[in-house]
Amino acid sequence: MNQYDLIVVGSGPAGRRAAIQAAKLDKKVLVIEQGRRVGGVSVHTGTIPSKTLRETALNLSGWRERGFYGKAYRVKQEISADDLRRRLLITLDHEVEVLEHQFARNRVQHMRGKASFVSPDTLEIQKDDNDVVQVSAKSILLAVGTRPFRPDYMPFDGRSVIDSDELLEMQNLPRSLVVIGAGVIGIEYATIFSALDTAVTVIDPKATMLDFIDKEIVEDFTYQLRDRNMKLMLGQKAEKVEHMPDGKVQVTVDSGRRIITDMVLFAAGRMGATDTLNLAAAGLEADSRGRLRVNPETFETSVPGIFAAGDVVGFPSLASTSMEQGRIAARVAVGAIAKEPQKYFPYGIYSVPEISTVGLTEEEMKERGIPYECGIARFRETSRGHIMGLDSGMLKLIFSMKTRRLLGVHIIGETATELVHIGQAVLNLKGTVEYFVENTFNYPTLAEAYKIAGLDAWNRMGEAPKDESKAAPAPAEKAATPAAKTKADDKKAAAK
Template sequence: MSNYDVIILGGGPGGYNAAIRAGQLGLKAACVEGRATLGGTCLNVGCMPSKALLHASELYEAAKGSEFAHLGINVSPTLDLAQMMKQKNESVAGLTKGIEFLFRKNKVDWIKGWGHIDGPGKVTVTGEDGTQVELSAKDIIIATGSEPTPLPGVDIDNRRILDSTGALSLGEVPRHLVVIGAGVIGLELGSVWRRLGAQVTVVEYLDRICPGADGETAKTLQRALAKQGIEFKLSTKVTRAESSQKDVQLQVEPASGGEAQTLDADYVLVAIGRRPYTQGLGLENVRLETDKRGMLANQRHRTEAPGVWVIGDVTSGPMLAHKAEDEAMACLEQIVGKAGQVNYDLIPSVIYTRPELASVGRTEEQLKAEGRAYKVGKFPFTANSRAKINHETEGFAKVLADEHTDEILGVHLVGPSVSEMIGEYCVAMEFGASAEDIALICHPHPTRSEALRQAAMNVEGMATQI
């Protein structure tokens, strides 16, 4: 049996960051991961490959459509989908190799295989060839991540009916792609294939897209995507799917009940969310139980079982890579007696469509439900000089501030490159900034970031730019 200070189950953003931090803190750490590469869903078949395709498809559309021509650049591009997928895979491989390097640098052991908790402080790892290795440690961190949520009546085969993994590796551009679910994954991957030439229809059970996002920003994003050619069928449920070698017949009907309709597609993407991956971990051997969703409860990352910790998608909070990373750091800090913590009120979220949607803090809907008095400052990108020059004026910046104290309570952005700008407000809100604080800070001109300042200024009706 190999002995460690800490064993981490899972090599995704939560797991590999926990392992690296453990090594930095002087702990003898092992990370158990059964994939052929480290990085989990995010690096291998999630965040990173999707961003590679989003970037490539944006450039292709700009070159193929009127955007380049309007700028005086005349080209006639052709799509080489195989090369696009190849460069995506090369980028992903480079990132996963980078994690291996950091493991070696920080003296972390990668135990290849699937871990099973056999009792307090005991883990058995089964390799791909069936061989088993026994490990022991004072602390075990469960960071096994999540998997796509299945939809009853729609069997995913990753030939015609796809999950997110399948949609990232198609060998042809769909004629008609139906996306089930109008959340982050569905909208991003739907955008990729729409830009590359597919007809895209998004079917959503709710009466809106982007559940949980600020309502006004979600509506603005939906209008933008609809103008680009994505069709939305909201308040609609999928009841059955029948696939053949060439297509899929999808039966849909109003969410409230009504006459059924058939959609014909050559590919269907099921993107209704993700569920914790907690099956088969041996939780019963340390007397742990999940809730109905498969999630494990925690108190500051501790489970009810002594010496067993939990981070990332397998526990409460948003299923986001950066949330898992923060929890990894906080968890290891606590293991060594430090005061690690995560501010769950200030975890930003982003949808990497075009325009992008980024937010942090409370939405207007949440503030109204809480009965909190607030003020709103908005500034449109149509009035931002850099956005106008770049012909990317869709969207706005919105700041929500306490009516009495002016404390910033929430920020919601929809527009160009807002994923890179939301961090300014994450920092400001972590330090308890007021809208006036941002309004008084000089921003470089001309930049899109000036919209952030102008929105803060407009909390008091003082925006000045055009």
């Protein structure tokens, strides 16, 4: 039997970061991956493919240049599924090569096969050649990720009714698309295909979408989608999906309305990939969505020595936070000191346009009873925005009236997921509105929007009384209690 200090099941963001962290601490590490190549869902069907598809669609369609050259402008007149896939394959090969090199450089062993528990410290690995081996470790980290939720009533055929994994294998670009599910994944793909001039309809039983995002940002986002003729059928449930004799698909909603489309993408949730792990042998039990409960500070499960990180533990299900969860879990697992992650982390939605946020929303400020003021900047107000031909996009900053501290950053528009990190740093370092007023930003840049938004808020707030900008945070702005934080996280997870 092979003995290790840490066994990691899954090589996605959480798994690979955990394995490399433990290896750098001179521990013997094994990574088990059942996919054909290392990288997990993030590299092969999730984060990297969807973002590569987005970038390819925007480049080939000429989307970013239409502000100057008109809506009919195209870089490539006829865009095919092969055009999108070509760049995707190049990107994925690079990601796998980098990851394999990291494992080799840090002497992380990895094995291909399907793992299942024999006991809390032992795993059985079914290899492709039907060989079975057993391995054991002082600690085990489950980073198996998730897969698309596929209900029995949905007539999936891999061609005209598909899930988000199958989307990457499509043979032809549809002229019309119905997306069932207005969560992050559904909205990302819906807007990408809309940018390719596919007629897109989004259906979701909830009357609102992206409820964890600041409401003003969502309203701006909704306006932009409808302005380019996307149909948002919110508050309506898709009751029946049927294949038609001519190859098209008919979707019937609970209002009785019927939509005929070339393709249906079902993107209403994901399931934790834990059903093949034989969790019972380890004394573990997953919830109805296949997810595992963990200590939010150490990521240890209810069974000592068994940890879980990444999408399999639920919200926020981001590649960035999964990496940090894996790193922390690995340090705890091998007995190293691990600091609690930063309270505020950025959330990025790679839709068209992008949305990114960090900190509190305006709605959360009201719920907590914190007096506040907002500063707004439109990208078209910046010289760089004019140079880029932007006629949309905005940055919203939220400040405390008592302490003048930055408490929320919300951005919609080009490079939002990059710009948010300026606000993230200021927020976590407890900076005030004066930071944006008194500091110089490169010109011309979109980052200059921070200066504009800061001045907008400062004009409304007035100049700070002497030394007040250095005052300690008011009691109302102290970190939320664990119960309040859990309640807030549950609300965001439900929204996602």
